[in-house]
Amino acid sequence: MPIKLENVGIAVRDLEEAIAFFTDLGLSVLGTDTVSGEWTDTAVGLDGNHAKIAMLQTPDGNGRLELFEYIHPDAIETEPTLPNEIGMHRVAFSVDDLDAALEVAARHGCHPLRGVATYEDVYKLTYLRGPSGILVMLAEDITGR
Numbered sequence: 001m002p003i004k005l006e007n008v009g010i011a012v013r014d015l016e017e018a019i020a021f022f023t024d025l026g027l028s029v030l031g032t033d034t035v036s037g038e039w040t041d042t043a044v045g046l047d048g049n050h051a052k053i054a055m056l057q058t059p060d061g062n063g064r065l066e067l068f069e070y071i072h073p074d075a076i077e078t079e080p081t082l083p084n085e086i087g088m089h090r091v092a093f094s095v096d097d098l099d100a101a102l103e104v105a106a107r108h109g110c111h112p113l114r115g116v117a118t119y120e121d122v123y124k125l126t127y128l129r130g131p132s133g134i135l136v137m138l139a140e141d142i143t144g145r
Contacts, residue, residue, distance in 0.1 A: 006064065007055065007064035007065060007066045008064070008065055008066070008091055009065075009066040009067075009068065010065060010066070010067055010068070010091070010132075010134055011068055011069070011070065011075060011132070012067050012068070012069055012131055012132040012134070013069070013075065013131070013132045014069065014131065014132070015032075015052050015053075015054060015067055015068070015069035017108075017131045017132075018054075018067045018069075018130070018131040018132060018134075019032075019054050019056070019067065020108070021105070021108045021110070021130055021131050022056050022065060022067070022130075023056070024104045024107070024108065025093065025095075025101060025104055025105070026058070026059055026095075027056040027057060027058055027059075027065065028056065028057055028059070029054055029055070029056055030055040030056065030057050030064070031054070031055050032052070032053065032054045032055075033052075033053050034050070034051070034052050034053070034071075035049075035050070035051055035053055036048075036049060036050035036051070036071075036072075046073060047073075048072050048073060049072070049073075050070070050071040050072040051068045051069060051070050051071055052068065052069045052071065053066060053067065053068045053069075054066070054067045054068075058093070063093075065091065080129060080133030080135075081133070081135055083113075083127060083135065089135065090127065090134075090135035090136060090137050091134065091135070091136055091137070092136075092137035092138075092139065093136070093137070093138055093139070094139055094140070094141065095138050095139065095140050096140065097140065098116065098124045098125070098126070098138055098139070098140035101138050101140075102116075102126070102128075102138070105128055105130070105136075105138075108130075108131065110128050110129055110130050110131075110136075111128055111129075112126040112127065112128050113126070113127045113128060113129065114126075114127075118142070121142065121143070122141065122142065122143055123139045123140060123141060123142060124139070124140045124142055125137060125138065125139035125140070126138055
């Protein structure tokens with residue numbers, strides 16, 4: 001059975017803030033909508049499901065994020081995910097220039113959790129907290145390929 005990854009969905013506190021962060025990093029908005037009704041109740045498993053959504057795509061066209069802000073039921077605030085927690089972990093992006101990407105993130109008040117590391121002379125990478133506490137990994141290939 002063939003399978004492909006469609007997208008990664010992330011619930012956010014403020015959809016516009018999250019869109020601004022990810023588009024500044026280089027993703028583009030494919031579309032936005034407000035969804036509700038029986039089909040969303042059934043698909044998501046929440047009665048009265050009502051959300052604002054945005055679909056974003058990486059420049060290469062291979063990666064998509066679906067961001068959603070709940071209108072109903074109320075979103076449930078939890079502690080931000082830690083890197084060693086079981087479950088949804090993080091979203092990762094390859095970037096051409098990590099320093100430039102970190103400057104963009106900093107304009108949104110988002111900074112590395114600890115710093116920038118080098119992995120086996122292959123990648124410079126870091127984890128940071130994006131909007132709504134989302135863990136975001138940014139990695140730059142430093143091999144010159």
